[in-house]
Amino acid sequence: MNSSLIETAEAGSAPAVDVGDADYLKRINAARVYDVAIETPLVAAEQLSARIGNRLFLKREDLQPVHSFKLRGAYNKISQLTAAERERGVICASAGNHAQGVALAGRNMGIRAVIVMPRTTPSIKVRAVAGFGGEIVLHGDGYDDAAAHAAELQERDGLVYIHPYDDPDVIAGQGTIGMEIVRQHPQDIHAVFVCVGGGGLLAGVAAYIKSVRPEIRVIGVEPEDAASMGAALAAGERVTLKEVGLFADGVAVKRAGAEPFRLCAKHVDAMMTVSVDEICAAVRDIYEDTRALAEPAGALAVAGAKKYAAETGIEDQHLVAITSGANVNFDRLSYIAERAELGEQREALLAVTIPERPGSFRQFCEVIGDRSISEFNYRYADHARAQVFAGVKLSNGTAERDTMIADLEAAGYAVLDMSRNEMAKLHVRHMVGGRARGVGDEVLFRVEFPERPGALRRFLEAVGDRWNISLFHYRNHGHAHGLVLVGMQVAPTEQSDCRAALDALGYDYAEETGNPAYQMFLHNND
Known part of the structure; x- marks a missing residue:
């Protein structure tokens, strides 16, 4: 390291x-x-x-x-102002915590306090400053922009500048x-x-x-x-x-x-x-x-x-x-x-290429073993290969992640570790999807998975190799149940059999094929 x-x-x-x-x-x-x-x-x-x-x-x-600690420095500075300086009032630039200290000190001493805050300041801090009686001016996208504007207001209005750290x-x-x-x-x-x-x-x-x-x-x-x-x-x-x-x-x-x-x-x-x-x-x-x-x-x-x-x-x-x-x-x-x-190395994010055929999800999960799947994003792309974005819970940090990747590669899967890929973590994981060309007879279900190891594998075993999964989105948010959206290619003559298999599985589910959000953004209209 x-x-x-x-x-x-x-x-x-x-x-x-x-x-x-x-x-x-x-x-x-x-x-x-x-x-x-x-x-x-x-x-x-x-x-x-x-x-x-x-x-x-x-x-x-x-x-x-x-x-926040910022109250200490702000109050110590303001308490030492002369009577003439207090009469003029004070101004500061702050992303929030120093602002609260200045506003509270001003209120306690009966001094006007003008607070310039970046527009990006969390609303909880803006509301807190207002609650302490500060006169809020929102300006700029960061502290430096706010500080420059505060300097202009100080010069214009004759206020005393209370610096957040350089004093x-x-x-x-x-x-x-x-x-x-x-x-x-x-x-x-x-x-x-x-x-x-x-x-x-x-x-x-x-x-x-x-x-x-x-x-x-x-x-x-x-x-x-x-x-x-x-x-x-x-x-x-x-x-x-x-x-x-x-x-x-x-x-x-x-x-x-x-x-x-x-x-x-x-x-x-x-x-x-x-x-x-x-x-x-x-x-x-x-x-x-x-x-x-x-x-x-x-x-x-x-x-x-x-x-x-x-x-x-x-x-x-x-x-x-x-x-x-x-x-x-x-x-x-x-x-x-x-x-x-990810910060605790308790989850691995993987991009894996698997064959596009019925049963391939189940075979992938068999290699993963008893580890809990925390996320699984997939949308049909072509008839040969499928690209999946998977999150897997880890109990032994990077060593376990490396072992799992080696096992997947030994089983013939192409694997890309996304655990340190900032774009993947921020954006790509939420964008796997869209309309899929060539997907016929797709039926969409919303399923509640019990949050325990093996729940996904049980579902895939119930589906078996009979129906191809064409869409899958799953994320474990720490609830008692995981909410899953799954699309399967099921011929009209087999839809009753598919529902019977889901009924036998015992997971709560509802069909969403007619949902207008699906029809507008995910359904193949070809």
Whole structure:
């Protein structure tokens, strides 16, 4: 396995305290955050700890009043404004979490708070900011667009800009998390994992921890498609990414902050990146241990801790991951759940070529064995070969996937592993289908499969080699039953026999041949 861990230059060898560090230590110790923020608990993730062979503790910043750590830095900054500055009002640009902190701080202090948010901000965050009394301006497709517009409004209206990460007072507010960690866990800590966007949280936590317990490793974690701090530290200077992915919208920043970069270059031991699938798997891990739903950016540190343990092989060490936010749109959960299986190597996505003849599906499933089929997409293409898109549940990760592919190839099937193909995972799996030329006497059924191993094989055995399957769409969504759409070529004289076979199988089913959606999009009208 190629390591994703990139060590930074001499972070661990710097003197424990110099003048700048002493100033940050003082700022963090004196930070005014507890007027509105709480000291969040540090809790053991028991299930995940057992799986990774180390003791993992979660710093639960998702439990803050705004469900994010951002409240700390925003309030600390605003609380130190002069009376004249408060009279002018404040403005910020944010993808949501910093915005909530600024809006809440403004409401508590009676200060006007203008919030510029990207149009791509999840609606749950927009509504939360409005609930805290912030004046919302939606502008641009990402943080950088919003920040540029906020600068224009600041100049026009004379507002005080509250930066989400590139400000010493904001950094000091976030640094109180590091202060709490070392106080709450006086035992040895191997490493603390911190999510990174602009770098304010990482800078504050690293500045405090390296000032008081320099032996603790501080590791920043970024998405693979938004790694601006890692790129800056590798280059020795801040760089601007051409574009960033928006899945983890809370850390979608093209350019790290100047002051965070200075502090991170000095104090951060290593940077690492994680994939979308690994982030989704971490969201599920957090849920299974805490019953809390982290947003993608909020699960970054946990994804990093898991990957670090796997790549380094460490055992029986104490690790801390900051779960930084829980402002996730409910409608994203189905996508997260689907990708989590891939992130945990619990599912393989395969494109397989099989012969186009009755019984070929059953023979394919016999090679798969007792593994659960999580998805099966197919539409008749020609009389010789069929292309199927299959998802298969795994219990032993990549080793099992490799064995299964080898078994399929040994049985004469052409197999293409799609488990890491982003386009396939996002789009192709949902687009297998369409009208099929040359398909006659097609009958369409909607069938409820019991969600247990062997259910698909039983269905195919009931169909036997008598009727050719011309369409098949199945996806396991974790319900008690899997909803399946299946088309079969059944001569009019044999349709009663086909229904009798389905009746004998005992699965609930209904015929959908007359459904207008089928007639419009899938039926062969030749």
